[in-house]
């Protein structure tokens with residue numbers, strides 16, 4: 001089956017985007033994600049998004065990780081999704097809404113010299129209640145500053161829901177060996193019945209944070225929008241940083257603003273990489 005696609009990235013977190021009508025087989029989306037996201041046998045990406053019609057918003061976004069698992073929300077992804085639908089002429093307004101499994105998100109296209117260079121997204125508020133994340137923490141009102149012991153190391157973690165579960169670990173030094181060794185262990189730790197994304201964060205000063213993320217269902221990625229937003233929300237909650245933050249990831253910089261009412265606005269890049277036709281051999 002030949003499927004037209006575009007590939008975009010948001011701060012190095014890369015995605016394949018297709019239109020629902022070009023492959024209207026929802027039950028096969030996870031299989032399509034695994035095969036198209038494969039870095040050798042497919043196009044290669046961290047995730048797949050499908051642009052569909054919505055009864056409640058301007059569009060509906062399906063998001064799948066490269067391992068085929070579906071996730072409720074994707075921060076870098078929704079910026080790329082917004083650029084895709086705007087550039088494809090599917091929407092004329094610069095402000096519009098996108099239905100996700102984490103609720104309806106409002107996005108704003110940011111244009112310079114007639115081309116979209118970034119998108120601003122209202123990411124909503126963090127959820128702290130363990131049941132809603134979910135985290136196993138009988139009777140606790142949140143999962144902030146908890147200790148996880150793995151081998152001989154103790155991690156002070158804070159887990160929140162930012163559309164998807166995010167565990168935040170503040171550290172003085174970002175050590176990629178630690179990220180890649182302990183990220184996958186924490187991702188699947190028994191505390192997290194549905195798994196978790198894992199963000200290692202270094203506070204540079206009250207306006208700058210560095211983040212490296214091990215993603216649930218995708219592994220180490222160059223950036224994670226919901227992860228960066230979660231880090232900023234927890235840093236603000238713990239008075240470790242201010243309310244306007246520049247967050248540098250390996251793939252680029254995102255700007256997060258924590259509003260008075262705890263809503264968080266993420267602004268960041270969305271860039272085209274390529275477009276073409278994917279030959280989906282779904283017989284195998």
Ligand SMILES: N[C@H](CCC[C@H](N)C(=O)O)C(=O)O
Pocket residue numbers: 013065069070071072073074075076077164165197215216217218221223224225226227
């Ligand atoms: N890269 C995405 C996160 C995807 C979430 C997914 N890894 C999951 O929670 O299963 C972002 O920019 O927010």
